[in-house]
Amino acid sequence: MSNPCYKTTNWKQYNQILLNRGSLTFEVDEEAMQLWNKTKRGNQDSLVY
Structure with missing residues (x-):
């Protein structure tokens, strides 16, 4: 190493x-701050098992 x-x-x-x-x-x-926590994460409508 030099x-x-x-x-x-x-x-x-x-x-x-x-x-x-x-x-x-x-x-x-x-x-953007107001919308930050208002949206739900992921697909809340359908669960397929």
């Missing part, structure tokens, strides 16, 4: 970047 091309000097910033890696932020409008 050495990296750069040397990390700001470890505080580097560690914060690692913590934030893969995070996803998005906004949900009020209408």
Whole structure:
């Protein structure tokens, strides 16, 4: 395994970047929030055995 091309000097910033890696932020409008729990999940009308 070769050495990296750069040397990390700001470890505080580097560690914060690692913590934030893969995070996803998005906004949900009020209408979507109101509908979020009102709908039932799955097919509630028919059960076939």
